[in-house]
Amino acid sequence: MTDTHALHAEAIRVAVETSQEHLRALLPALTDDAVREPSELPGWTRAHVLSHIEGVARALARQARHALRGELIEPYDGGRPARAAAIETGAVRGAAALGDAVRAALDEASAAWAAVGPADWTRPVKHRESDLRAALLCWWRELEIHTADARIGHGPRDWPRELCHHLLDHLAPRAPEDLRLVLTATDDTLTRRYGAADAPAVTVSGALTVSGPLTDLAAWLAGRTPQQPLDCHRSGRTVPPPELLDWP
Template sequence: MAVTDKASSQEPGEVAGPGLQAALGAGALRLRGLLDGLTDDAARAPSALPGWTRGHVLSHVEGVAQALARQARYALRGRTVEVYDGGRPARDAAIEAGHGRGAAELAAAVGDALDEAEASWGAVGAGDWQRPVSYRDGTVLTAGLAWWRELEIHTADALLGSGPDRWPPQLCVHLVDFLTVRVPHGTELRLTAVDADRSWTLGRGEPVAVGGRLTDLAAWLAGRSPQQPLTGDPLPELGSWP
Protein backbone atom coordinates (compact mmCIF):
# COMPACT_ATOMS: atom_id res chain seq x y z
CA MET A 1 0.00 0.00 0.00
CA ALA A 2 1.48 3.32 -1.05
CA VAL A 3 1.87 5.87 1.70
CA THR A 4 3.11 9.40 1.24
CA ASP A 5 3.04 12.17 3.78
CA LYS A 6 3.59 15.87 3.10
CA ALA A 7 4.19 17.86 6.27
CA SER A 8 5.13 21.38 7.12
CA SER A 9 8.29 22.31 9.01
CA GLN A 10 6.10 22.32 12.14
CA GLU A 11 5.28 18.61 11.90
CA PRO A 12 4.83 16.95 15.29
CA GLY A 13 7.51 14.35 14.56
CA GLU A 14 8.03 10.89 15.99
CA VAL A 15 7.13 10.19 19.60
CA ALA A 16 9.41 7.72 21.34
CA GLY A 17 11.54 7.48 24.45
CA PRO A 18 11.08 10.45 26.80
CA GLY A 19 8.56 11.97 24.39
CA LEU A 20 6.31 8.93 24.64
CA GLN A 21 6.74 8.78 28.40
CA ALA A 22 5.69 12.43 28.64
CA ALA A 23 2.68 11.80 26.39
CA LEU A 24 1.58 8.85 28.52
CA GLY A 25 1.91 10.95 31.65
CA ALA A 26 -0.17 13.75 30.16
CA GLY A 27 -2.89 11.36 29.07
CA ALA A 28 -3.02 9.69 32.48
CA LEU A 29 -3.21 13.05 34.21
CA ARG A 30 -6.12 14.09 32.00
CA LEU A 31 -8.05 10.90 32.74
CA ARG A 32 -7.44 11.22 36.48
CA GLY A 33 -8.93 14.71 36.41
CA LEU A 34 -12.00 13.47 34.56
CA LEU A 35 -12.58 10.76 37.17
CA ASP A 36 -12.87 13.31 39.98
CA GLY A 37 -16.48 13.47 41.05
CA LEU A 38 -17.60 10.42 39.06
CA THR A 39 -21.04 9.35 40.30
CA ASP A 40 -22.73 5.97 40.21
CA ASP A 41 -25.28 7.27 37.69
CA ALA A 42 -22.51 8.59 35.45
CA ALA A 43 -20.68 5.26 35.62
CA ARG A 44 -23.83 3.46 34.45
CA ALA A 45 -24.49 5.90 31.59
CA PRO A 46 -23.77 4.91 27.98
CA SER A 47 -20.33 5.44 26.52
CA ALA A 48 -19.49 6.14 22.88
CA LEU A 49 -19.05 2.38 22.31
CA PRO A 50 -22.26 0.50 21.42
CA GLY A 51 -23.41 -1.75 24.25
CA TRP A 52 -20.85 -0.44 26.72
CA THR A 53 -21.43 1.88 29.66
CA ARG A 54 -18.75 4.19 31.00
CA GLY A 55 -18.10 1.48 33.56
CA HIS A 56 -17.25 -0.98 30.78
CA VAL A 57 -14.86 1.48 29.16
CA LEU A 58 -13.15 2.36 32.43
CA SER A 59 -12.84 -1.32 33.41
CA HIS A 60 -11.22 -1.95 30.05
CA VAL A 61 -8.79 0.94 30.58
CA GLU A 62 -7.92 -0.53 33.98
CA GLY A 63 -7.21 -3.94 32.49
CA VAL A 64 -5.27 -2.81 29.43
CA ALA A 65 -3.18 -0.43 31.55
CA GLN A 66 -2.09 -3.33 33.71
CA ALA A 67 -1.64 -5.72 30.78
CA LEU A 68 0.60 -3.45 28.74
CA ALA A 69 2.49 -2.22 31.80
CA ARG A 70 3.54 -5.76 32.58
CA GLN A 71 4.76 -6.17 29.00
CA ALA A 72 7.28 -3.43 29.75
CA ARG A 73 8.02 -4.64 33.26
CA TYR A 74 8.88 -8.18 32.20
CA ALA A 75 10.76 -7.02 29.11
CA LEU A 76 13.14 -5.10 31.36
CA ARG A 77 13.83 -8.41 33.11
CA GLY A 78 14.55 -10.10 29.79
CA ARG A 79 11.28 -12.04 29.77
CA THR A 80 8.13 -12.06 27.66
CA VAL A 81 4.68 -12.85 29.06
CA GLU A 82 1.17 -13.21 27.70
CA VAL A 83 -0.65 -9.89 27.41
CA TYR A 84 -3.59 -11.12 29.51
CA ASP A 85 -3.41 -14.14 31.79
CA GLY A 86 -6.00 -16.40 30.19
CA GLY A 87 -6.06 -14.46 26.93
CA ARG A 88 -9.05 -12.61 25.47
CA PRO A 89 -11.67 -14.62 27.42
CA ALA A 90 -10.09 -13.53 30.71
CA ARG A 91 -9.91 -9.93 29.51
CA ASP A 92 -13.61 -9.95 28.59
CA ALA A 93 -14.59 -11.62 31.86
CA ALA A 94 -12.73 -8.97 33.87
CA ILE A 95 -14.61 -6.18 32.09
CA GLU A 96 -17.95 -7.85 32.75
CA ALA A 97 -17.07 -8.45 36.39
CA GLY A 98 -15.79 -4.92 36.94
CA HIS A 99 -18.09 -2.56 35.08
CA GLY A 100 -20.82 -2.62 37.72
CA ARG A 101 -18.67 -1.44 40.62
CA GLY A 102 -19.61 1.72 42.44
CA ALA A 103 -18.13 4.92 41.04
CA ALA A 104 -15.68 5.44 43.90
CA GLU A 105 -14.38 1.88 43.71
CA LEU A 106 -14.16 2.03 39.93
CA ALA A 107 -12.30 5.36 39.93
CA ALA A 108 -9.88 4.10 42.59
CA ALA A 109 -9.17 0.92 40.60
CA VAL A 110 -8.47 2.90 37.43
CA GLY A 111 -6.24 5.24 39.43
CA ASP A 112 -4.28 2.29 40.80
CA ALA A 113 -3.88 0.89 37.28
CA LEU A 114 -2.62 4.26 36.05
CA ASP A 115 -0.13 4.30 38.93
CA GLU A 116 1.12 0.88 37.85
CA ALA A 117 1.36 1.97 34.23
CA GLU A 118 3.26 5.15 35.06
CA ALA A 119 5.74 3.25 37.22
CA SER A 120 6.34 0.64 34.53
CA TRP A 121 6.74 3.05 31.63
CA GLY A 122 8.76 5.47 33.72
CA ALA A 123 11.32 2.71 34.35
CA VAL A 124 12.01 2.19 30.64
CA GLY A 125 15.46 3.52 29.78
CA ALA A 126 16.86 4.79 26.49
CA GLY A 127 18.26 1.36 25.62
CA ASP A 128 15.11 -0.58 26.50
CA TRP A 129 12.63 0.44 23.78
CA GLN A 130 13.64 -2.30 21.36
CA ARG A 131 13.46 -5.12 23.89
CA PRO A 132 11.04 -7.84 22.72
CA VAL A 133 7.53 -8.27 24.11
CA SER A 134 4.83 -10.81 23.35
CA TYR A 135 2.31 -8.11 22.36
CA ARG A 136 2.07 -8.52 18.56
CA ASP A 137 5.56 -10.07 18.71
CA GLY A 138 6.78 -6.51 18.99
CA THR A 139 8.96 -4.36 21.20
CA VAL A 140 8.59 -2.26 24.31
CA LEU A 141 7.99 0.67 21.96
CA THR A 142 5.19 -1.25 20.21
CA ALA A 143 3.49 -1.86 23.55
CA GLY A 144 4.03 1.72 24.68
CA LEU A 145 2.41 3.10 21.55
CA ALA A 146 -0.49 0.66 22.03
CA TRP A 147 -1.03 1.94 25.58
CA TRP A 148 -0.96 5.52 24.25
CA ARG A 149 -3.69 4.66 21.72
CA GLU A 150 -5.79 2.79 24.28
CA LEU A 151 -5.47 5.52 26.90
CA GLU A 152 -6.34 8.46 24.65
CA ILE A 153 -9.01 6.81 22.50
CA HIS A 154 -10.88 5.25 25.41
CA THR A 155 -10.68 8.45 27.46
CA ALA A 156 -12.67 9.99 24.62
CA ASP A 157 -14.99 6.95 24.46
CA ALA A 158 -15.89 7.40 28.14
CA LEU A 159 -17.67 10.69 27.32
CA LEU A 160 -16.40 12.35 30.47
CA GLY A 161 -15.68 15.69 28.84
CA SER A 162 -12.53 15.06 26.80
CA GLY A 163 -13.16 14.12 23.19
CA PRO A 164 -10.94 13.54 20.16
CA ASP A 165 -10.44 17.31 19.85
CA ARG A 166 -8.14 16.97 22.90
CA TRP A 167 -5.93 14.39 21.20
CA PRO A 168 -2.40 15.75 20.80
CA PRO A 169 -1.14 16.29 17.24
CA GLN A 170 1.55 13.63 17.66
CA LEU A 171 -1.09 11.03 18.51
CA CYS A 172 -3.19 12.01 15.50
CA VAL A 173 -0.22 11.63 13.16
CA HIS A 174 0.60 8.27 14.74
CA LEU A 175 -3.01 7.12 14.30
CA VAL A 176 -3.02 8.01 10.60
CA ASP A 177 0.12 5.92 10.14
CA PHE A 178 -1.07 3.02 12.29
CA LEU A 179 -4.53 2.92 10.70
CA THR A 180 -3.40 3.16 7.08
CA VAL A 181 -4.29 -0.53 6.71
CA ARG A 182 -7.98 0.41 7.13
CA VAL A 183 -8.01 2.13 3.73
CA PRO A 184 -10.22 -0.07 1.52
CA HIS A 185 -8.68 -2.03 -1.34
CA GLY A 186 -8.82 -0.17 -4.62
CA THR A 187 -8.94 3.27 -3.01
CA GLU A 188 -6.32 6.01 -2.99
CA LEU A 189 -7.27 8.04 0.05
CA ARG A 190 -6.01 11.61 -0.08
CA LEU A 191 -6.21 13.14 3.38
CA THR A 192 -5.71 16.84 4.05
CA ALA A 193 -5.48 18.27 7.57
CA VAL A 194 -6.75 21.80 6.99
CA ASP A 195 -5.47 23.09 10.33
CA ALA A 196 -2.01 21.49 10.24
CA ASP A 197 -0.64 22.01 6.70
CA ARG A 198 -0.31 18.26 6.43
CA SER A 199 -1.50 15.75 3.86
CA TRP A 200 -1.26 12.02 3.14
CA THR A 201 -1.87 9.76 0.17
CA LEU A 202 -2.80 6.29 1.37
CA GLY A 203 -3.42 3.24 -0.77
CA ARG A 204 -3.78 2.74 -4.52
CA GLY A 205 -6.81 2.94 -6.77
CA GLU A 206 -9.73 5.29 -7.24
CA PRO A 207 -8.81 8.65 -5.66
CA VAL A 208 -11.00 9.87 -2.80
CA ALA A 209 -10.23 13.24 -1.20
CA VAL A 210 -11.11 13.74 2.47
CA GLY A 211 -10.33 16.94 4.36
CA GLY A 212 -10.85 18.26 7.86
CA ARG A 213 -9.13 19.07 11.12
CA LEU A 214 -6.29 16.75 12.09
CA THR A 215 -8.19 15.52 15.14
CA ASP A 216 -11.30 14.80 13.07
CA LEU A 217 -9.35 12.86 10.43
CA ALA A 218 -7.75 10.76 13.16
CA ALA A 219 -11.10 10.20 14.87
CA TRP A 220 -12.69 9.02 11.62
CA LEU A 221 -9.84 6.62 10.86
CA ALA A 222 -10.15 5.31 14.43
CA GLY A 223 -13.85 4.61 13.93
CA ARG A 224 -14.99 7.50 16.10
CA SER A 225 -17.28 10.36 15.15
CA PRO A 226 -15.50 13.50 13.95
CA GLN A 227 -16.53 16.50 15.99
CA GLN A 228 -16.65 18.69 12.89
CA PRO A 229 -17.75 17.41 9.47
CA LEU A 230 -15.19 16.11 7.01
CA THR A 231 -15.24 17.02 3.33
CA GLY A 232 -15.62 14.10 0.94
CA ASP A 233 -18.98 12.60 0.08
CA PRO A 234 -19.49 9.77 0.47
CA LEU A 235 -16.70 8.80 2.84
CA PRO A 236 -15.34 5.34 2.04
CA GLU A 237 -16.16 2.46 4.35
CA LEU A 238 -13.02 1.62 6.29
CA GLY A 239 -11.65 -1.85 6.88
CA SER A 240 -11.10 -3.63 10.17
CA TRP A 241 -8.99 -2.33 13.04
CA PRO A 242 -5.45 -3.70 12.65
Protein backbone atom coordinates in the same frame (compact mmCIF):
# COMPACT_ATOMS: atom_id res chain seq x y z
CA MET B 1 4.22 17.08 9.62
CA THR B 2 5.38 15.10 12.64
CA ASP B 3 7.29 11.95 11.70
CA THR B 4 5.73 9.57 14.20
CA HIS B 5 8.11 6.80 13.23
CA ALA B 6 10.94 9.02 14.52
CA LEU B 7 9.06 10.26 17.61
CA HIS B 8 11.48 9.65 20.46
CA ALA B 9 10.36 7.11 23.06
CA GLU B 10 10.99 9.61 25.86
CA ALA B 11 8.66 12.11 24.19
CA ILE B 12 6.01 9.39 23.94
CA ARG B 13 6.46 8.56 27.63
CA VAL B 14 5.98 12.21 28.59
CA ALA B 15 2.86 12.41 26.40
CA VAL B 16 1.46 9.26 28.01
CA GLU B 17 1.97 10.72 31.49
CA THR B 18 0.11 13.84 30.41
CA SER B 19 -2.75 11.71 29.08
CA GLN B 20 -2.88 9.77 32.32
CA GLU B 21 -3.08 12.99 34.32
CA HIS B 22 -5.95 14.20 32.16
CA LEU B 23 -7.86 11.02 32.96
CA ARG B 24 -7.05 11.28 36.67
CA ALA B 25 -8.47 14.80 36.73
CA LEU B 26 -11.78 13.60 35.29
CA LEU B 27 -12.37 10.68 37.67
CA PRO B 28 -13.45 12.57 40.84
CA ALA B 29 -16.53 14.01 39.11
CA LEU B 30 -17.98 10.57 38.31
CA THR B 31 -21.13 9.47 40.12
CA ASP B 32 -22.76 6.08 40.42
CA ASP B 33 -25.47 7.16 37.98
CA ALA B 34 -22.96 8.57 35.52
CA VAL B 35 -20.91 5.37 35.22
CA ARG B 36 -24.08 3.46 34.24
CA GLU B 37 -24.74 5.77 31.29
CA PRO B 38 -23.86 4.68 27.74
CA SER B 39 -20.40 5.24 26.35
CA GLU B 40 -19.50 5.78 22.71
CA LEU B 41 -19.02 2.02 22.31
CA PRO B 42 -22.19 0.03 21.51
CA GLY B 43 -23.34 -2.11 24.44
CA TRP B 44 -20.82 -0.63 26.86
CA THR B 45 -21.46 1.79 29.69
CA ARG B 46 -18.90 4.29 30.90
CA ALA B 47 -18.03 1.74 33.60
CA HIS B 48 -17.20 -0.87 30.92
CA VAL B 49 -14.85 1.54 29.16
CA LEU B 50 -13.11 2.58 32.37
CA SER B 51 -12.77 -1.05 33.43
CA HIS B 52 -11.19 -1.75 30.03
CA ILE B 53 -8.73 1.14 30.47
CA GLU B 54 -7.80 -0.31 33.86
CA GLY B 55 -7.15 -3.72 32.31
CA VAL B 56 -5.11 -2.38 29.40
CA ALA B 57 -2.99 -0.27 31.74
CA ARG B 58 -2.10 -3.31 33.84
CA ALA B 59 -1.62 -5.64 30.86
CA LEU B 60 0.84 -3.38 29.08
CA ALA B 61 2.60 -2.45 32.31
CA ARG B 62 3.35 -6.11 32.90
CA GLN B 63 4.66 -6.38 29.34
CA ALA B 64 7.19 -3.72 30.32
CA ARG B 65 8.13 -5.33 33.63
CA HIS B 66 8.72 -8.75 32.10
CA ALA B 67 10.57 -7.34 29.09
CA LEU B 68 13.07 -5.69 31.41
CA ARG B 69 13.73 -9.15 32.88
CA GLY B 70 14.18 -10.62 29.41
CA GLU B 71 10.87 -12.51 29.64
CA LEU B 72 7.97 -12.77 27.21
CA ILE B 73 4.48 -13.07 28.66
CA GLU B 74 0.96 -12.82 27.27
CA PRO B 75 -0.75 -9.48 28.00
CA TYR B 76 -3.68 -11.19 29.76
CA ASP B 77 -3.71 -14.42 31.75
CA GLY B 78 -6.40 -16.48 30.06
CA GLY B 79 -6.33 -14.47 26.85
CA ARG B 80 -9.23 -12.50 25.41
CA PRO B 81 -11.96 -14.49 27.20
CA ALA B 82 -10.40 -13.59 30.55
CA ARG B 83 -10.06 -9.98 29.47
CA ALA B 84 -13.74 -9.81 28.51
CA ALA B 85 -14.79 -11.42 31.80
CA ALA B 86 -12.68 -8.96 33.80
CA ILE B 87 -14.30 -6.01 32.02
CA GLU B 88 -17.80 -7.29 32.82
CA THR B 89 -16.90 -7.96 36.44
CA GLY B 90 -15.22 -4.58 36.83
CA ALA B 91 -18.12 -2.71 35.25
CA VAL B 92 -20.50 -3.49 38.13
CA ARG B 93 -18.48 -1.39 40.57
CA GLY B 94 -19.66 1.97 41.79
CA ALA B 95 -17.99 5.22 40.81
CA ALA B 96 -15.73 5.42 43.87
CA ALA B 97 -14.42 1.85 43.58
CA LEU B 98 -14.03 2.16 39.84
CA GLY B 99 -12.14 5.44 40.17
CA ASP B 100 -9.82 3.95 42.79
CA ALA B 101 -9.12 0.95 40.55
CA VAL B 102 -8.35 3.09 37.52
CA ARG B 103 -6.04 5.35 39.56
CA ALA B 104 -4.21 2.31 40.92
CA ALA B 105 -3.78 0.95 37.40
CA LEU B 106 -2.43 4.30 36.21
CA ASP B 107 0.04 4.26 39.13
CA GLU B 108 1.15 0.79 38.07
CA ALA B 109 1.56 1.93 34.48
CA SER B 110 3.58 5.00 35.47
CA ALA B 111 5.94 2.93 37.60
CA ALA B 112 6.42 0.27 34.92
CA TRP B 113 7.17 2.69 32.11
CA ALA B 114 9.38 4.92 34.27
CA ALA B 115 11.68 1.91 34.78
CA VAL B 116 12.39 1.58 31.05
CA GLY B 117 15.80 3.00 30.23
CA PRO B 118 17.06 4.55 26.99
CA ALA B 119 18.61 1.28 25.82
CA ASP B 120 15.51 -0.81 26.61
CA TRP B 121 12.96 0.38 24.05
CA THR B 122 13.86 -2.28 21.49
CA ARG B 123 13.42 -5.13 23.99
CA PRO B 124 10.84 -7.60 22.61
CA VAL B 125 7.37 -8.06 24.09
CA LYS B 126 4.71 -10.65 23.43
CA HIS B 127 2.05 -8.05 22.65
CA ARG B 128 1.77 -8.02 18.84
CA GLU B 129 5.25 -9.61 18.79
CA SER B 130 6.63 -6.08 18.96
CA ASP B 131 8.94 -4.12 21.27
CA LEU B 132 8.61 -1.82 24.27
CA ARG B 133 8.34 1.34 22.20
CA ALA B 134 5.47 -0.15 20.21
CA ALA B 135 3.77 -1.30 23.42
CA LEU B 136 4.02 2.21 24.87
CA LEU B 137 2.49 3.63 21.70
CA CYS B 138 -0.31 1.10 22.03
CA TRP B 139 -0.97 2.25 25.60
CA TRP B 140 -1.09 5.86 24.40
CA ARG B 141 -3.64 4.97 21.71
CA GLU B 142 -5.77 2.91 24.06
CA LEU B 143 -5.66 5.53 26.81
CA GLU B 144 -6.61 8.52 24.66
CA ILE B 145 -9.17 6.80 22.45
CA HIS B 146 -10.99 5.06 25.29
CA THR B 147 -10.95 8.13 27.52
CA ALA B 148 -12.84 9.80 24.67
CA ASP B 149 -15.13 6.76 24.39
CA ALA B 150 -16.06 7.11 28.06
CA ARG B 151 -17.63 10.52 27.40
CA ILE B 152 -16.43 12.01 30.67
CA GLY B 153 -15.18 15.35 29.36
CA HIS B 154 -12.26 14.47 27.07
CA GLY B 155 -13.00 13.86 23.41
CA PRO B 156 -11.16 13.46 20.10
CA ARG B 157 -10.88 17.25 19.76
CA ASP B 158 -8.62 17.08 22.85
CA TRP B 159 -6.24 14.52 21.34
CA PRO B 160 -2.63 15.75 21.04
CA ARG B 161 -1.57 16.58 17.51
CA GLU B 162 1.34 14.14 17.75
CA LEU B 163 -1.11 11.36 18.60
CA CYS B 164 -3.28 12.28 15.63
CA HIS B 165 -0.28 12.07 13.30
CA HIS B 166 0.57 8.70 14.81
CA LEU B 167 -3.00 7.43 14.36
CA LEU B 168 -3.01 8.45 10.70
CA ASP B 169 0.15 6.37 10.25
CA HIS B 170 -0.81 3.39 12.41
CA LEU B 171 -4.32 3.09 10.99
CA ALA B 172 -3.24 3.25 7.34
CA PRO B 173 -4.31 -0.42 6.86
CA ARG B 174 -7.93 0.70 7.41
CA ALA B 175 -7.91 2.58 4.11
CA PRO B 176 -9.80 0.76 1.33
CA GLU B 177 -7.47 -1.16 -0.92
CA ASP B 178 -9.25 -0.38 -4.20
CA LEU B 179 -8.93 3.40 -4.28
CA ARG B 180 -6.52 6.24 -3.77
CA LEU B 181 -7.47 8.05 -0.56
CA VAL B 182 -6.05 11.47 0.31
CA LEU B 183 -6.59 13.01 3.76
CA THR B 184 -5.92 16.73 4.14
CA ALA B 185 -6.01 18.57 7.47
CA THR B 186 -7.53 22.05 7.21
CA ASP B 187 -5.73 23.23 10.36
CA ASP B 188 -2.37 21.53 9.84
CA THR B 189 0.20 20.98 7.12
CA LEU B 190 -0.68 17.29 6.92
CA THR B 191 -1.63 15.60 3.67
CA ARG B 192 -1.68 11.82 3.92
CA ARG B 193 -2.06 9.54 0.88
CA TYR B 194 -3.17 5.93 1.05
CA GLY B 195 -3.38 3.23 -1.58
CA ALA B 196 -1.30 2.43 -4.63
CA ALA B 197 -1.05 5.16 -7.26
CA ASP B 198 -2.29 2.67 -9.87
CA ALA B 199 -5.26 1.45 -7.82
CA PRO B 200 -8.13 0.57 -10.22
CA ALA B 201 -10.45 3.28 -8.92
CA VAL B 202 -7.89 5.96 -9.72
CA THR B 203 -7.98 5.25 -13.44
CA VAL B 204 -11.78 5.33 -13.43
CA SER B 205 -12.82 8.24 -11.27
CA GLY B 206 -9.79 9.68 -9.49
CA ALA B 207 -8.71 9.84 -5.89
CA LEU B 208 -11.16 10.39 -3.05
CA THR B 209 -10.16 13.36 -0.92
CA VAL B 210 -11.28 13.77 2.68
CA SER B 211 -10.58 17.03 4.47
CA GLY B 212 -11.28 18.49 7.90
CA PRO B 213 -9.54 19.39 11.17
CA LEU B 214 -6.68 17.04 12.08
CA THR B 215 -8.45 15.68 15.15
CA ASP B 216 -11.60 14.93 13.12
CA LEU B 217 -9.58 13.06 10.49
CA ALA B 218 -7.92 10.98 13.21
CA ALA B 219 -11.27 10.32 14.89
CA TRP B 220 -12.81 9.15 11.63
CA LEU B 221 -9.92 6.83 10.76
CA ALA B 222 -10.11 5.45 14.32
CA GLY B 223 -13.80 4.66 13.81
CA ARG B 224 -15.06 7.47 16.01
CA THR B 225 -17.49 10.28 15.14
CA PRO B 226 -15.81 13.53 14.04
CA GLN B 227 -17.03 16.66 15.79
CA GLN B 228 -18.07 18.08 12.45
CA PRO B 229 -18.79 16.35 9.11
CA LEU B 230 -15.75 15.83 6.93
CA ASP B 231 -15.62 17.15 3.36
CA CYS B 232 -15.37 14.25 0.92
CA HIS B 233 -14.93 14.79 -2.83
CA ARG B 234 -14.18 12.65 -5.83
CA SER B 235 -13.85 13.92 -9.38
CA GLY B 236 -15.31 17.26 -8.29
CA ARG B 237 -18.40 15.74 -6.67
CA THR B 238 -19.33 15.48 -2.99
CA VAL B 239 -19.49 11.84 -1.94
CA PRO B 240 -19.95 9.94 1.34
CA PRO B 241 -16.83 8.88 3.27
CA PRO B 242 -15.65 5.41 2.22
CA GLU B 243 -16.18 2.34 4.34
CA LEU B 244 -13.03 1.59 6.30
CA LEU B 245 -11.41 -1.81 6.75
CA ASP B 246 -10.87 -3.55 10.09
CA TRP B 247 -8.62 -2.17 12.81
CA PRO B 248 -5.05 -3.42 12.29
